[in-house]
Amino acid sequence: MQGHETFTLVIAAIAMITGLLLILSPATLIKAGEFFNRAYDVESTVYTKRIMYGFLYIVVGIILLYMVW
Numbered sequence: 001m002q003g004h005e006t007f008t009l010v011i012a013a014i015a016m017i018t019g020l021l022l023i024l025s026p027a028t029l030i031k032a033g034e035f036f037n038r039a040y041d042v043e044s045t046v047y048t049k050r051i052m053y054g055f056l057y058i059v060v061g062i063i064l065l066y067m068v069w
Contacts, residue, residue, distance in 0.1 A: 019057030
């Protein structure tokens, strides 16, 4: 596996996990955001439309996985 494929897989996994957390457990994502502070800062607009962004992140993650596959 080439370097860019590994990077794409990591980004896809992060997108899918973030999407699932936005849909199922936004409080966990907020706590993680507070813990990592600047490393994982999600804006308030994402939380106000968390269902839409959650599904969007999951779809983008699936597309990225398809591109690598």
